[in-house]
Amino acid sequence: MTKVYCIGCGVVTPVGNSPETVLAAVREGRTALRLYQDTPEPYMASLLSREGFSGPSFLEHIARQAAWSAIVAAGIDPAGPRVGLVLSTIKGNVEQIGQADVSLAASANRLAQALGVKTAPLVVSNACISGLAALLQGMRMIRSGDYDHVIVIGAEVQSRFIVTGFQSLKALSLEPCKPFDAARDGLNLGEAAAAMVLSATPHSAAEIYCSDSFPKNQFSATNAWELVSGAVRNDANHISGPSRTGEGSYNALRCVLKGVDPEELAFVNVHGTATRYNDQMEAIALNRAGLQNVPVNALKGVFGHTMGAAGILESILSMYACDAGIILPTQGFSQMGVDPAVNVSEQERKTDKMAFVKLLSGFGGVNGALLFRKGGAQ
Amino acid sequence: MDQLITELKLKVIDALNLEGMTPEDMDDNAPLFGDEGLGLDSIDVLELIVLLEKNYGIRLKTPAEGKEVFKSIAVMADYVAANRTK
Amino acid sequence: MKHVTIPSGASLPELYRQWAGDYPKFFKMDTLSKLGFLLTEMLVAGEEGRFTPREDRAVLVFSREGCLANDRHYAASMADFPSPALFVYTLPNIVTGEIAIRNKYAGETSAFLMDGLNQSLLWDTVRQSFQDPVTQSAIVAWINCPSDTEWEAQAWLIERNDLM
Numbered sequence: 001m002t003k004v005y006c007i008g009c010g011v012v013t014p015v016g017n018s019p020e021t022v023l024a025a026v027r028e029g030r031t032a033l034r035l036y037q038d039t040p041e042p043y044m045a046s047l048l049s050r051e052g053f054s055g056p057s058f059l060e061h062i063a064r065q066a067a068w069s070a071i072v073a074a075g076i077d078p079a080g081p082r083v084g085l086v087l088s089t090i091k092g093n094v095e096q097i098g099q100a101d102v103s104l105a106a107s108a109n110r111l112a113q114a115l116g117v118k119t120a121p122l123v124v125s126n127a128c129i130s131g132l133a134a135l136l137q138g139m140r141m142i143r144s145g146d147y148d149h150v151i152v153i154g155a156e157v158q159s160r161f162i163v164t165g166f167q168s169l170k171a172l173s174l175e176p177c178k179p180f181d182a183a184r185d186g187l188n189l190g191e192a193a194a195a196m197v198l199s200a201t202p203h204s205a206a207e208i209y210c211s212d213s214f215p216k217n218q219f220s221a222t223n224a225w226e227l228v229s230g231a232v233r234n235d236a237n238h239i240s241g242p243s244r245t246g247e248g249s250y251n252a253l254r255c256v257l258k259g260v261d262p263e264e265l266a267f268v269n270v271h272g273t274a275t276r277y278n279d280q281m282e283a284i285a286l287n288r289a290g291l292q293n294v295p296v297n298a299l300k301g302v303f304g305h306t307m308g309a310a311g312i313l314e315s316i317l318s319m320y321a322c323d324a325g326i327i328l329p330t331q332g333f334s335q336m337g338v339d340p341a342v343n344v345s346e347q348e349r350k351t352d353k354m355a356f357v358k359l360l361s362g363f364g365g366v367n368g369a370l371l372f373r374k375g376g377a378q
Numbered sequence: 379m380d381q382l383i384t385e386l387k388l389k390v391i392d393a394l395n396l397e398g399m400t401p402e403d404m405d406d407n408a409p410l411f412g413d414e415g416l417g418l419d420s421i422d423v424l425e426l427i428v429l430l431e432k433n434y435g436i437r438l439k440t441p442a443e444g445k446e447v448f449k450s451i452a453v454m455a456d457y458v459a460a461n462r463t464k
Numbered sequence: 465m466k467h468v469t470i471p472s473g474a475s476l477p478e479l480y481r482q483w484a485g486d487y488p489k490f491f492k493m494d495t496l497s498k499l500g501f502l503l504t505e506m507l508v509a510g511e512e513g514r515f516t517p518r519e520d521r522a523v524l525v526f527s528r529e530g531c532l533a534n535d536r537h538y539a540a541s542m543a544d545f546p547s548p549a550l551f552v553y554t555l556p557n558i559v560t561g562e563i564a565i566r567n568k569y570a571g572e573t574s575a576f577l578m579d580g581l582n583q584s585l586l587w588d589t590v591r592q593s594f595q596d597p598v599t600q601s602a603i604v605a606w607i608n609c610p611s612d613t614e615w616e617a618q619a620w621l622i623e624r625n626d627l628m
Contacts, residue, residue: 090555097532097539104556105528105579120585123577125530125556133574140592161535164542165551169424170441231596234564234573236517240552241420251519251570255598363552364561366573394549397477397491424548432545 004139005224005375007149008076008197009316010069012062013303014046014190018069023320026328027348031302033176033188039163044174046190046304047158056100057093060107063155064114066193071115074197076149078116084147085112085121088134088154089308095159117151127362128271129232130154131194131311132370136230138198148200154312155193162307163189169240171275179272179298179330180279180344182337187273190304194313198227202375225319228355228371231255235365242277246285248367249359253289256357256371264373265294266353267327269318271360272298273305274332278361283338285359285367295351296344301332311368315358319372327351383455390451393429394422406452411445423448435463465626468506470499470617483509492549493562494534495612500525500559501566503605503619508567517568522593522602523560526576526586529610530556563603572596581606581616591627600624 011017014032015025032046048062055061071078085108093102108121124134131154138150166172166189173186202224233251235243242249268291270282286292299314306313321328327349334346354374361367387401396416409415411423423444430436430447436458438444447457470479476498480490483505490501504523508514534553541547552558557575564573572593578585590604605619 094535097535102535103529103532103577103579105577108577109579120578120582122585122589125575125577126573127555127557137589137592140595143595144588144592146588161539161542161554164546165538165548165554168428168546168548168551169421231598232572232574233519234523234561234570236564236568236570238419239421239558239561239565247570255596362557363555364557364573365564366557366561395491397488421549421552428545428547 002143002200004142004227005199005202006196007199007224008070008074010066010195011313011316012066012193014048019316019320023317026302029331033304039160041167043163043172044188045158048191059093059155059157060110062193063111063153066195067115067151067153070195070197076197079118082148083117084119084141084150085117086134086137086150086152087111087121087123088130089156090125090130091162094161126366127364128307129311129360129362129366129368130308132358132360132368133232135227135370139227139230142198142200150198152198153195154309156307156309157191158189176332177274177301178332179274179301180338180342181333182335184274184337186275188304190306192303192306192309192313194309194316196312224375226373226375228373229256230370232366232368237365240363242281242361246281246288248365249282249285249361250288252367252369253285256369262291262294264353264355266322266351266356267295267297268357268359269314270296270298272300280338283340283342286342287340293343295327295349296342297328297330311360318356322354322356325350325352379455382459383451386451386455389429389433393425404451407450409450410448434458436461466507466621468503468619470502472614494531494553496531496607496609497559497562499607499615499617500563500605503617504563504603507603507619507621515568517570519571520598520600521569522572522599523563523569524574524590524593524602525560525605525607527556528580528608530577533609533611571599594624594627
């Protein structure tokens with residue numbers, strides 16, 4: 001099976017606009033989560049500043065920004081005939097509903113045009129797992145032999161539409177969320193954009209990860225991050241509540257862990273939305289998959305739930321953390337609140353392992369898992 | 379109270395898209411949730427919470443409160459009669 | 465390879481009574497989900513072992529408008545009392561979840577959006593999904609629903625062999 005590598009990343013978040021600065025922010029426990037009062041009921045969210053922005057679509061603006069960073073880091077020509085584009089967003093420009101064409105397909109077209117991509121773009125909209133599903137789609141496109149590079153972008157902006165919707169489901173917490181905690185009472189919403197350039201070859205024309213924090217000699221051609229395998233599985237149970245036995249999540253994990261020793265994993269970066277049901281379900285799935293001792297972490301206590309961006313943003317941070325030899329802390333966690341327990345901590349931990357699993361779940365009963373491994377590591 | 383019960387049944391049928399059902403089909407005391415009942419689920423609870431606020435000005439805070447109030451049409455009617463602000 | 469269509473504007477309650485009739489949750493669905501549900505009923509009615517849970521059948525729904533027809537209903541409800549029952553359908557992939565729940569498909573479910581029915585992009589994506597070694601067949605649908613009364617709706621039941 002053709003190997004697929006990540007050769008460039010870009011992020012736009014309320015705590016930084018490069019993977020290095022965001023990593024530092026997460027390590028310092030910073031977050032942009034705060035209370036907003038611009039809807040009938042207040043809500044806790046991590047939002048980007050729109051100061052100085054005046055274009056037609058803030059969503060497309062941040063998606064473009066993240067994509068450009070990734071393209072520059074990767075050193076590819078986006079106009080090549082074998083360069084693909086996959087966009088992950090759940091609600092796109094929905095804040096303009098009734099005033100403009102808010103179709104996600106139109107957004108993807110405009111993005112392709114702005115970035116100079118010539119091939120027909122595809123939107124993956126698979127609820128909260130979209131970012132992970134988009135990465136899987138990019139992997140498949142490269143493995144098909146039809147593409148050398150795929151730009152995978154995840155982006156989401158918040159709006160009255162989304163906020164009031166989650167409020168009607170009573171899914172939101174008015175405090176910074178507490179993944180896996182005994183007192184957890186719901187999720188927070190977030191905004192971000194994140195992009196990866198996937199490639200059939202492990203090195204880029206530009207020098208990857210070339211910054212002061214990551215000395216060049218650490219990143220030779222055999223050392224790029226590999227997207228090894230991914231799977232999406234449905235619970236076949238309920239459209240908005242997770243399976244009580246973690247069916248789909250467990251099945252997705254089982255698929256990507258085939259032939260993999262859990263001992264190899266530095267951590268599993270999970271969905272961890274801090275709703276009563278999600279975290280409990282993930283705990284069950286992780287235990288069923290034999291991962292009860294593997295360190296677990298969740299990042300939504302920093303960024304909130306960035307929906308279409310989550311799978312990509314959280315994976316990027318996981319790669320950078322692993323490179324730095326650390327397991328990022330789970331902000332918001334203090335007391336175990338799931339049974340069976342999971343190996344989660346509010347402290348930063350050390351690791352010397354070079355592989356991790358990204359796990360997500362979403363409405364519609366979808367669950368996704370993706371195994372990342374540092375190239376050259378076995 | 380009879381009028382309120384019929385009115386509630388009609389609103390529930392409409393809000394929850396219970397196709398083909400009429401007030402005559404609904405037993406006042408039958409459980410709304412669970413297998414013996416109409417088999418309503420967690421989204422239905424949330425929709426009934428909206429129904430109470432929209433039509434009767436009653437604000438329930440959590441689905442857990444809802445489960446108690448929505449035990450049956452009769453229980454709902456008693457609760458509405460006692461707490462309505464509209 | 466089986467292929468079915470639902471003509472634009474057809475009576476969905478009629479088709480429900482003809483092809484299913486035993487699934488009241490149908491009436492809670494948005495138009496996109498109703499169309500996906502019915503197309504699948506038409507494809508797999510009478511299939512042997514139909515309701516036995518399986519992981520080897522993917523559900524892949526393609527569209528341009530996605531769930532926007534329902535989004536407009538939700539946006540209208542937002543004006544005074546946002547409706548949770550409408551909000552849960554404001555995702556283009558819920559249709560795949562409804563199909564999975566009804567038919568006990570515990571395999572891959574995905575929703576894709578593209579600017580019109582691009583046959584080569586659609587079938588390339590379907591073929592790529594079979595890179596998952598567990599997937600042996602797929603419900604593939606193109607459902608474009610600009611409103612509750614007009615649409616393009618067609619679906620195929622594809623076996624791995626069909627793509628060789």
